[in-house]
Amino acid sequence: MTEPKKQSKSKDAAGKSDTPAAAEGKQDQQQKRGGRGGERRGRRDRRGQERDSEWQERVVQIRRVSKTVKGGKKMSFRAIVVVGNEKGQVGVGVGKAGDVIGAVRKGVADGKKHLVKVPLTRHSSIPTFSNGRDGAASVLIRPAAPGTGVIAGGSIRTVLELAGIKNVLAKRLGSKTPLNNARAAMVALSELRTHKETAKERGISLEQIYS
Numbered sequence: 001m002t003e004p005k006k007q008s009k010s011k012d013a014a015g016k017s018d019t020p021a022a023a024e025g026k027q028d029q030q031q032k033r034g035g036r037g038g039e040r041r042g043r044r045d046r047r048g049q050e051r052d053s054e055w056q057e058r059v060v061q062i063r064r065v066s067k068t069v070k071g072g073k074k075m076s077f078r079a080i081v082v083v084g085n086e087k088g089q090v091g092v093g094v095g096k097a098g099d100v101i102g103a104v105r106k107g108v109a110d111g112k113k114h115l116v117k118v119p120l121t122r123h124s125s126i127p128t129f130s131n132g133r134d135g136a137a138s139v140l141i142r143p144a145a146p147g148t149g150v151i152a153g154g155s156i157r158t159v160l161e162l163a164g165i166k167n168v169l170a171k172r173l174g175s176k177t178p179l180n181n182a183r184a185a186m187v188a189l190s191e192l193r194t195h196k197e198t199a200k201e202r203g204i205s206l207e208q209i210y211s
Helices: 011-016 020-054 100-113 154-162 178-190 195-202 206-210
Strands: 056-069 072-084 089-097 115-117 130-134 137-143 168-174
Touching (some): 056 100, 056 178, 072 178, 089 100, 089 154, 089 178, 100 115, 115 178, 130 178, 137 178, 154 168, 154 178
Antiparallel strands (some): 130 137, 137 168
8 A cells, every 4th residue: 555645835835934023024114114204294294384384364355256158147256365474475366266265275376476575674664665556546655663563454454464564654545445455565565675776776875875
């Protein structure tokens, strides 16, 4: 009689089976890889949050508007938003959407696309007076002494505060429309120049400007 053959494990099965130490090593490597990726994503998220936290947003006006189309009237919302970092940068944006949240989001994006850099003095004021006009609205802004505050109203006050100006006098002339007044204030701020820039443009020294 022939003896029964002894069953033995195949080499492939033995080769595929991992020891507990090897399995723990693979898990550690996977955790390290995942940890590195998580750290990178966390850093990116923190950077994005820091950038977003620098900017402040204020809604000036929200109106429900209608547009006549082929099928009838299409209703939507229009939002006027002022965006600024209170460090010399400010912008005014307008957004339209079917809901209020979408309109505000579009207004914020539009405001960041049209930023204006404002030169500020050490007393958080403006270097000289300026006059801006948009449509039928005209805005006059003048520097003020420390402790005066922001003497302005409506959308003009919002623009000046988010620009970082703390001592200023402003007067609205003409139209009362919030959007035109905000844009007129932006024109006035964009035309501001420091004394050094004015002297360089005119080709004279600072002493001649102060005299």
